[in-house]
Amino acid sequence: MLNPVILFGAGSTAKLALDVFQSNNLIVYGFLDDDAGHHGKEIGEIPVLGSTEDDGFLKLIGKKCDAFIAVENKKERKYLLEMLKERRHVAPVNAIHRDASLSAYAEMGHGNLLSAGCRVAAFSKIGSGCRLFPNAVVETGAQVGDEVSIGAGACIGAGVEIGDGAFIGAGATIPEGIKIGKNASVGAGSVVISDVPTGGRVFGNPAQAVK
Numbered sequence: 783m784l785n786p787v788i789l790f791g792a793g794s795t796a797k798l799a800l801d802v803f804q805s806n807n808l809i810v811y812g813f814l815d816d817d818a819g820h821h822g823k824e825i826g827e828i829p830v831l832g833s834t835e836d837d838g839f840l841k842l843i844g845k846k847c848d849a850f851i852a853v854e855n856k857k858e859r860k861y862l863l864e865m866l867k868e869r870r871h872v873a874p875v876n877a878i879h880r881d882a883s884l885s886a887y888a889e890m891g892h893g894n895l896l897s898a899g900c901r902v903a904a905f906s907k908i909g910s911g912c913r914l915f916p917n918a919v920v921e922t923g924a925q926v927g928d929e930v931s932i933g934a935g936a937c938i939g940a941g942v943e944i945g946d947g948a949f950i951g952a953g954a955t956i957p958e959g960i961k962i963g964k965n966a967s968v969g970a971g972s973v974v975i976s977d978v979p980t981g982g983r984v985f986g987n988p989a990q991a992v993k
Contacts, residue, residue: 786811787875788843790862791853792820792830795913799852799895800826802877811847814839834862844872851893851911856929856947859911863893874911882914891928903940915952933970945980 787803789796792815803810804826812831813820820830831839834853843849843866851862851874866872874893878884882900890902891910899917902908906920909928914920918932921940926932930944933952938944944962951970956962961977968974969985969992978984983992 784808785846785848787848787850788831788839789813790834790849790851791815792817792825793852793854795854795895796852797825798897798915799850799877800828802879802895802897803850805880805898806878811842812839815853835865840870844870848872848875850874850877850895852895859929863911897934909946921958927964 786809788811789799792813796813800810810828812829813825814832814834814836815830816833821832823830849866849872851859853859866874876890876892876894878896879898881898882896884902885904887904888902888906890908893911894908895913897914897916900914902920903922905922906924908926911929912926914932915934917935920926920938923940924938924942926944927946929947932938932950933954935952936950936954938956939958941959942956945964947965948962949967951968951972953971954968956974960974963978963980963982965981966978967983968989972985972989973987974984975988984990985992
Protein backbone atom coordinates (compact mmCIF):
# COMPACT_ATOMS: atom_id res chain seq x y z
CA MET A 783 0.00 0.00 0.00
CA LEU A 784 1.57 3.25 -1.19
CA ASN A 785 -1.43 5.55 -1.64
CA PRO A 786 -2.28 8.26 0.90
CA VAL A 787 -5.03 7.20 3.31
CA ILE A 788 -8.28 8.94 4.21
CA LEU A 789 -9.43 8.09 7.75
CA PHE A 790 -13.14 7.92 8.53
CA GLY A 791 -13.60 9.29 12.05
CA ALA A 792 -11.79 11.81 14.20
CA GLY A 793 -11.98 10.17 17.63
CA SER A 794 -9.59 8.05 19.67
CA THR A 795 -9.48 5.14 17.19
CA ALA A 796 -8.72 7.52 14.33
CA LYS A 797 -5.86 9.04 16.32
CA LEU A 798 -4.48 5.57 16.98
CA ALA A 799 -4.80 4.71 13.28
CA LEU A 800 -2.94 7.90 12.38
CA ASP A 801 -0.02 6.77 14.52
CA VAL A 802 -0.11 3.31 12.92
CA PHE A 803 0.03 4.62 9.36
CA GLN A 804 2.68 7.20 10.15
CA SER A 805 4.81 4.50 11.82
CA ASN A 806 5.09 3.02 8.32
CA ASN A 807 5.86 6.40 6.75
CA LEU A 808 2.52 6.39 4.96
CA ILE A 809 0.75 9.65 4.23
CA VAL A 810 -2.61 10.33 5.86
CA TYR A 811 -4.44 12.70 3.52
CA GLY A 812 -7.01 13.73 6.10
CA PHE A 813 -9.96 12.78 8.30
CA LEU A 814 -13.67 12.67 7.46
CA ASP A 815 -16.09 12.98 10.38
CA ASP A 816 -19.80 13.76 10.66
CA ASP A 817 -19.35 16.02 13.69
CA ALA A 818 -19.19 19.49 12.14
CA GLY A 819 -17.38 20.70 15.26
CA HIS A 820 -14.28 18.84 14.05
CA HIS A 821 -14.31 20.32 10.56
CA GLY A 822 -11.46 22.68 9.79
CA LYS A 823 -9.44 21.48 12.78
CA GLU A 824 -6.27 19.41 12.75
CA ILE A 825 -5.20 16.21 14.47
CA GLY A 826 -1.44 15.88 14.58
CA GLU A 827 -1.24 18.52 11.84
CA ILE A 828 -3.57 16.46 9.62
CA PRO A 829 -6.82 18.26 8.68
CA VAL A 830 -10.39 17.14 9.31
CA LEU A 831 -11.62 17.70 5.78
CA GLY A 832 -15.39 17.29 6.04
CA SER A 833 -18.16 14.74 6.48
CA THR A 834 -18.01 11.02 5.69
CA GLU A 835 -20.27 11.47 2.64
CA ASP A 836 -18.48 14.43 1.09
CA ASP A 837 -18.26 13.45 -2.59
CA GLY A 838 -15.41 15.87 -3.15
CA PHE A 839 -13.18 13.64 -1.04
CA LEU A 840 -14.90 10.27 -1.54
CA LYS A 841 -14.15 10.40 -5.27
CA LEU A 842 -10.44 10.17 -4.42
CA ILE A 843 -10.86 6.77 -2.76
CA GLY A 844 -9.95 3.91 -5.05
CA LYS A 845 -8.11 6.23 -7.41
CA LYS A 846 -5.63 8.41 -5.57
CA CYS A 847 -6.31 7.39 -1.95
CA ASP A 848 -7.09 4.35 0.18
CA ALA A 849 -9.58 4.36 3.06
CA PHE A 850 -9.63 3.18 6.66
CA ILE A 851 -12.73 3.15 8.89
CA ALA A 852 -11.83 4.37 12.38
CA VAL A 853 -15.18 5.34 13.91
CA GLU A 854 -16.17 3.87 17.28
CA ASN A 855 -19.87 3.15 16.66
CA LYS A 856 -20.44 -0.38 15.31
CA LYS A 857 -23.52 0.53 13.24
CA GLU A 858 -21.75 3.50 11.71
CA ARG A 859 -18.75 1.32 10.82
CA LYS A 860 -21.07 -1.15 9.06
CA TYR A 861 -22.78 1.64 7.14
CA LEU A 862 -19.46 3.14 6.02
CA LEU A 863 -18.18 -0.27 4.92
CA GLU A 864 -21.27 -0.80 2.75
CA MET A 865 -20.99 2.73 1.37
CA LEU A 866 -17.37 2.17 0.32
CA LYS A 867 -18.34 -1.09 -1.39
CA GLU A 868 -21.33 0.37 -3.23
CA ARG A 869 -20.04 3.83 -4.17
CA ARG A 870 -16.29 3.31 -4.48
CA HIS A 871 -16.06 -0.48 -5.04
CA VAL A 872 -13.26 -0.79 -2.50
CA ALA A 873 -12.65 -2.34 0.93
CA PRO A 874 -10.79 -0.55 3.73
CA VAL A 875 -7.07 -1.25 3.99
CA ASN A 876 -5.43 -2.83 7.02
CA ALA A 877 -3.53 -0.63 9.47
CA ILE A 878 -0.60 -2.59 10.91
CA HIS A 879 1.89 -0.79 13.14
CA ARG A 880 5.52 -1.34 12.23
CA ASP A 881 6.08 -2.70 15.77
CA ALA A 882 3.27 -5.25 15.46
CA SER A 883 4.00 -8.87 14.56
CA LEU A 884 1.83 -10.74 12.05
CA SER A 885 2.91 -14.28 11.23
CA ALA A 886 3.28 -15.16 7.56
CA TYR A 887 1.09 -18.17 8.39
CA ALA A 888 -1.74 -16.07 9.84
CA GLU A 889 -4.83 -15.05 7.83
CA MET A 890 -6.45 -11.63 8.01
CA GLY A 891 -9.32 -9.85 6.26
CA HIS A 892 -9.55 -6.14 5.53
CA GLY A 893 -9.97 -2.96 7.55
CA ASN A 894 -8.20 -4.28 10.66
CA LEU A 895 -6.20 -2.21 13.13
CA LEU A 896 -3.11 -3.80 14.70
CA SER A 897 -1.56 -1.40 17.19
CA ALA A 898 2.02 -1.24 18.45
CA GLY A 899 3.18 -4.40 20.20
CA CYS A 900 0.37 -6.64 18.91
CA ARG A 901 1.32 -10.21 18.09
CA VAL A 902 -0.73 -12.48 15.84
CA ALA A 903 0.74 -15.98 15.81
CA ALA A 904 0.92 -18.65 13.12
CA PHE A 905 -2.24 -20.30 11.80
CA SER A 906 -4.51 -17.87 13.60
CA LYS A 907 -7.23 -16.05 11.68
CA ILE A 908 -8.45 -12.48 12.06
CA GLY A 909 -11.66 -11.48 10.25
CA SER A 910 -12.40 -7.99 8.96
CA GLY A 911 -12.93 -4.71 10.79
CA CYS A 912 -11.21 -5.87 13.99
CA ARG A 913 -9.35 -3.59 16.38
CA LEU A 914 -6.39 -4.94 18.31
CA PHE A 915 -5.13 -2.38 20.77
CA PRO A 916 -1.50 -2.07 22.00
CA ASN A 917 0.22 -5.32 23.09
CA ALA A 918 -2.78 -7.56 22.43
CA VAL A 919 -1.75 -11.15 21.68
CA VAL A 920 -3.54 -13.72 19.52
CA GLU A 921 -1.91 -17.12 19.96
CA THR A 922 -1.48 -20.01 17.51
CA GLY A 923 -4.62 -21.23 15.78
CA ALA A 924 -7.03 -18.77 17.41
CA GLN A 925 -10.03 -17.75 15.29
CA VAL A 926 -11.28 -14.16 15.59
CA GLY A 927 -14.46 -13.14 13.74
CA ASP A 928 -15.40 -9.82 12.16
CA GLU A 929 -15.72 -6.52 14.04
CA VAL A 930 -14.04 -7.85 17.19
CA SER A 931 -12.37 -5.44 19.63
CA ILE A 932 -9.43 -6.81 21.66
CA GLY A 933 -8.23 -4.44 24.36
CA ALA A 934 -4.69 -3.43 25.24
CA GLY A 935 -2.65 -6.26 26.74
CA ALA A 936 -5.36 -8.88 26.30
CA CYS A 937 -4.17 -12.44 25.63
CA ILE A 938 -6.18 -14.73 23.35
CA GLY A 939 -4.95 -18.31 23.86
CA ALA A 940 -4.21 -20.98 21.29
CA GLY A 941 -7.29 -22.33 19.53
CA VAL A 942 -9.67 -19.80 21.10
CA GLU A 943 -12.74 -18.96 18.99
CA ILE A 944 -14.23 -15.46 19.17
CA GLY A 945 -17.50 -14.67 17.42
CA ASP A 946 -18.37 -11.63 15.33
CA GLY A 947 -18.83 -8.36 17.19
CA ALA A 948 -17.37 -9.56 20.49
CA PHE A 949 -15.59 -7.20 22.89
CA ILE A 950 -12.55 -8.32 24.88
CA GLY A 951 -11.50 -5.80 27.54
CA ALA A 952 -7.99 -4.60 28.26
CA GLY A 953 -5.79 -7.11 30.07
CA ALA A 954 -8.29 -9.96 29.75
CA THR A 955 -6.99 -13.52 29.50
CA ILE A 956 -8.80 -16.18 27.50
CA PRO A 957 -7.05 -19.55 27.90
CA GLU A 958 -6.60 -22.18 25.22
CA GLY A 959 -9.72 -23.65 23.64
CA ILE A 960 -12.33 -21.27 25.11
CA LYS A 961 -15.20 -20.10 22.86
CA ILE A 962 -16.56 -16.55 23.04
CA GLY A 963 -19.95 -16.11 21.37
CA LYS A 964 -21.09 -13.52 18.89
CA ASN A 965 -21.53 -10.02 20.41
CA ALA A 966 -20.33 -11.25 23.79
CA SER A 967 -18.41 -8.99 26.16
CA VAL A 968 -15.47 -9.83 28.44
CA GLY A 969 -14.64 -7.20 31.04
CA ALA A 970 -11.19 -5.69 31.48
CA GLY A 971 -8.76 -7.83 33.46
CA SER A 972 -11.04 -10.86 33.43
CA VAL A 973 -9.79 -14.45 33.30
CA VAL A 974 -12.27 -16.56 31.35
CA ILE A 975 -12.38 -20.22 32.39
CA SER A 976 -15.48 -21.40 30.49
CA ASP A 977 -17.24 -20.64 27.22
CA VAL A 978 -19.25 -17.41 26.94
CA PRO A 979 -22.55 -17.66 25.03
CA THR A 980 -23.80 -15.38 22.28
CA GLY A 981 -24.47 -11.95 23.75
CA GLY A 982 -23.12 -12.99 27.15
CA ARG A 983 -21.32 -10.58 29.46
CA VAL A 984 -18.69 -11.76 31.93
CA PHE A 985 -16.32 -10.07 34.33
CA GLY A 986 -13.86 -11.00 37.07
CA ASN A 987 -11.18 -13.57 37.97
CA PRO A 988 -12.52 -16.12 37.39
CA ALA A 989 -15.02 -14.46 35.05
CA GLN A 990 -18.66 -14.68 36.07
CA ALA A 991 -21.81 -13.78 34.18
CA VAL A 992 -22.99 -10.17 34.59
CA LYS A 993 -26.73 -9.57 34.41
